[in-house]
Amino acid sequence: MHLNIAVLEGDGIGPEVVAQSIKCLRSVEETFGHSFTFQKGLIGASAIKQTGSPLPKETLKLCKSTDATLFGALGLPEFDNNPKAKVWPEQGLLKLRKKLGLFANIRPVKVFPSLVKQSPLSKAQVKDTDLVIFRELSGGIYYGEKTFDEEKNIATDICSYSESEISRITHLAFKSARSRKKKVTLVDKANVLETSRLWRRVVTQISESYPDVELNYQLIDNAAVQMVLNPAQFDVILTDNMFGDILSDQGSVIAGSIGLLPSASVGLEHAMFEPIHGSYPDAAGKNIANPVASILSMAMLLQHFKMNEESDAVVAAVLKSFSKKIVTPDILGSSKYGTNYVGDFIADNIM
Amino acid sequence: MHLNIAVLEGDGIGPEVVAQSIKCLRSVEETFGHSFTFQKGLIGASAIKQTGSPLPKETLKLCKSTDATLFGALGLPEFDNNPKAKVWPEQGLLKLRKKLGLFANIRPVKVFPSLVKQSPLSKAQVKDTDLVIFRELSGGIYYGEKTFDEEKNIATDICSYSESEISRITHLAFKSARSRKKKVTLVDKANVLETSRLWRRVVTQISESYPDVELNYQLIDNAAVQMVLNPAQFDVILTDNMFGDILSDQGSVIAGSIGLLPSASVGLEHAMFEPIHGSYPDAAGKNIANPVASILSMAMLLQHFKMNEESDAVVAAVLKSFSKKIVTPDILGSSKYGTNYVGDFIADNIM
Ligand SMILES: CC(C)[C@H](C(=O)O)[C@@H](O)C(=O)O
Ligand SMILES: CC(C)[C@H](C(=O)O)[C@@H](O)C(=O)O
Numbered sequence: 001m002h003l004n005i006a007v008l009e010g011d012g013i014g015p016e017v018v019a020q021s022i023k024c025l026r027s028v029e030e031t032f033g034h035s036f037t038f039q040k041g042l043i044g045a046s047a048i049k050q051t052g053s054p055l056p057k058e059t060l061k062l063c064k065s066t067d068a069t070l071f072g073a074l075g076l077p078e079f080d081n082n083p084k085a086k087v088w089p090e091q092g093l094l095k096l097r098k099k100l101g102l103f104a105n106i107r108p109v110k111v112f113p114s115l116v117k118q119s120p121l122s123k124a125q126v127k128d129t130d131l132v133i134f135r136e137l138s139g140g141i142y143y144g145e146k147t148f149d150e151e152k153n154i155a156t157d158i159c160s161y162s163e164s165e166i167s168r169i170t171h172l173a174f175k176s177a178r179s180r181k182k183k184v185t186l187v188d189k190a191n192v193l194e195t196s197r198l199w200r201r202v203v204t205q206i207s208e209s210y211p212d213v214e215l216n217y218q219l220i221d222n223a224a225v226q227m228v229l230n231p232a233q234f235d236v237i238l239t240d241n242m243f244g245d246i247l248s249d250q251g252s253v254i255a256g257s258i259g260l261l262p263s264a265s266v267g268l269e270h271a272m273f274e275p276i277h278g279s280y281p282d283a284a285g286k287n288i289a290n291p292v293a294s295i296l297s298m299a300m301l302l303q304h305f306k307m308n309e310e311s312d313a314v315v316a317a318v319l320k321s322f323s324k325k326i327v328t329p330d331i332l333g334s335s336k337y338g339t340n341y342v343g344d345f346i347a348d349n350i351m
Numbered sequence: 352m353h354l355n356i357a358v359l360e361g362d363g364i365g366p367e368v369v370a371q372s373i374k375c376l377r378s379v380e381e382t383f384g385h386s387f388t389f390q391k392g393l394i395g396a397s398a399i400k401q402t403g404s405p406l407p408k409e410t411l412k413l414c415k416s417t418d419a420t421l422f423g424a425l426g427l428p429e430f431d432n433n434p435k436a437k438v439w440p441e442q443g444l445l446k447l448r449k450k451l452g453l454f455a456n457i458r459p460v461k462v463f464p465s466l467v468k469q470s471p472l473s474k475a476q477v478k479d480t481d482l483v484i485f486r487e488l489s490g491g492i493y494y495g496e497k498t499f500d501e502e503k504n505i506a507t508d509i510c511s512y513s514e515s516e517i518s519r520i521t522h523l524a525f526k527s528a529r530s531r532k533k534k535v536t537l538v539d540k541a542n543v544l545e546t547s548r549l550w551r552r553v554v555t556q557i558s559e560s561y562p563d564v565e566l567n568y569q570l571i572d573n574a575a576v577q578m579v580l581n582p583a584q585f586d587v588i589l590t591d592n593m594f595g596d597i598l599s600d601q602g603s604v605i606a607g608s609i610g611l612l613p614s615a616s617v618g619l620e621h622a623m624f625e626p627i628h629g630s631y632p633d634a635a636g637k638n639i640a641n642p643v644a645s646i647l648s649m650a651m652l653l654q655h656f657k658m659n660e661e662s663d664a665v666v667a668a669v670l671k672s673f674s675k676k677i678v679t680p681d682i683l684g685s686s687k688y689g690t691n692y693v694g695d696f697i698a699d700n701i702m
Contacts, residue, residue, distance in 0.1 A: 080568070090542040090543065120476055121579075141543075154511060155511070155548065156509060156545060158508075159507065159509070161506055163504035191431070193508045194498065194506040195506045195507065197506065198505075222629075224575065224598075224600055228471065228472075228604045229471060242540070249575055252576060253579045253580060
């Protein structure tokens with residue numbers, strides 16, 4: 001198979017971790033006889049520095065014309081805590097998600113048996129965790145109109161959801177549940193928000209077409225507690241953009257390191273694969289960043305194109321790195337293996 | 352001192368836990384020579400059933416005319432999952448907070464040494480946790496206009512904050528930090544929300560009047576991770592209504608049980624004291640609910656009226672119940688002590 005892949009390295013540790021994924025894709029090419037081409041584009045802080053824009057037109061064009069996008073991470077401290085800034089790196093990612101129509105961000109949270117001890121939670125709590133979060137990615141308060149009234153000093157964000165925005169991701173979530181443990185948990189704040197009440201109505205109605213899948217509801221405040229106390233209760237979590245952002249980062253605690261969790265952002269025409277971690281600027285260039293989240297995101301890319309055997313081979317190589325303890329320091333505090341070494345090991349073991 | 356206290360028991364376990372607080376207040380009266388009078392009012396599901404309204408006029412009048420309000424819990428399953436309902440219990444609490452001008456909800460999260468083992472987190476992680484969350488309580492997306500467009504099937508919630516809404520709670524938070532570890536962490540989503548950017552501007556500016564207090568910033572997705580990984584890093588957390596709701600419930604995991612955490616909701620003229628737990632209808636009437644969150648909320652009431660010695664005596668009695676293991680089953684799974692017995696023990700030990 002031939003794939004043309006847009007590569008957006010972004011900022012901080014982005015370039016280093018993406019480099020490991022590309023290394024692994026080269027290994028997949030060789031082992032399975034595929035051919036991948038890579039084209040780089042600018043995004044985030046580095047794009048602002050070079051072009052003034054966090055998402056240059058060429059980058060958007062590139063992502064639209066390629067088969068899929070591999071994304072690293074974005075953000076730099078000099079742009080944070082500057083609330084008067086007119087442009088900032090995150091705008092690039094938000095705009096890209098919207099322009100590519102990526103309405104569903106799929107975030108699996110699994111506890112790898114050989115890493116159970118890494119979790120700050122007890123083994124009994126986390127050991128059977130295998131859940132996937134379907135986070136709505138192109139609506140809600142992230143994209144509603146934002147205003148600031150300078151005279152009155154009042155800022156406003158609007159959170160809006162339409163039935164169709166809710167229904168398209170709901171179908172994806174239920175279809176996924178069908179091939180899993182057949183349970184969907186809708187997370188919202190229906191006792192306060194009008195949008196949450198629309199989510200409940202739409203999801204409840206759609207659930208009737210999936211009689212084999214159980215639907216239940218959790219309020220976000222309770223879900224944040226359950227995610228720590230008893231994550232194994234979940235199968236598919238369906239939620240909006242903001243709640244999904246919070247819950248899925250929290251899920252990383254279960255897995256033992258935020259450096260492990262991948263995600264796929266999908267739409268009708270495009271797909272992008274991105275680790276859930278940030279750009280971790282303090283670690284940039286130090287060869288200590290964990291490349292696993294990026295590599296597992298790349299495995300989700302392969303799966304997206306039905307290269308299941310290839311995707312499984314990548315995951316198997318990652319698992320081997322865990323069991324051989326070829327891991328970066330975030331996993332075993334004392335580990336001396338660097339980003340590159342771990343990337344090489346995983347690439348060499350794709351077979 | 353004489354205090355006239357409004358008592359809103361609410362639903363589920365509300366009446367049982369509040370009864371223990373009143374028992375303890377009787378004990379405080381006796382030991383310290385005060386006089387308290389209690390007047391009950393309806394709220395929540397029981398108010399809807401008896402009057403059609405989740406906050407009858409008489410209840411609001413009562414809370415306005417008394418010195419303080421002791422609140423139990425509210426909500427019943429028959430009102431949940433009915434997204435078409437026109438009234439529901441939670442509206443009573445939201446309206447009451449607004450009408451009483453309770454703009455700051457203060458939620459301390461402490462790990463009690465004798466209960467460290469209760470936390471699902473490791474001892475090393477939680478042992479030095481002693482933080483307090485200042486959650487803005489009468490603004491934000493909770494109170495912005497809510498609309499539903501039936502034709503287009505679009506629901507909308509508006510999140511708005513004015514400078515003055517932010518500044519009044521910010522001053523409270525910084526004053527509190529002054530008497531504590533001198534650190535304020537502002538939690539927001541400034542890389543996405545306009546309201547968060549206003550929070551950063553206003554809080555940063557106000558922080559200049561408190562040069563002895565350190566201010567730092569965390570994004571909500573990261574804060575949700577840090578709350579589990581390393582809660583001891585926090586002193587005072589300052590945040591908006593929605594993020595405060597999520598973070599503080601999450602904080603309950605650290606303490607070992609949501610049945611332990613109290614809160615005070617304060618404004619310029621009124622104050623209300625409420626456990627952070629919900630109405631837990633499955634436990635209602637079974638004499639198993641943990642009364643400690645309600646009793647500690649009552650201790651915050653005493654402190655609010657500068658009865659520090661009295662408040663300390665209540666807390667000491669609670670700590671004694673922990674060390675003697677006179678606790679409800681949520682604390683020690685095998686405990687056979689009921690709500691009433693624990694309440695009696697604590698009341699008897701206020702000295
Ligand atoms: C960088 C930021 C805008 C982004 C988000 O909130 O969506 C990130 O936290 C994520 O979860 O992908
Ligand atoms: C009952 C509900 C409306 C309330 C809230 O979200 O404020 C509760 O969760 C709380 O935290 O006091």
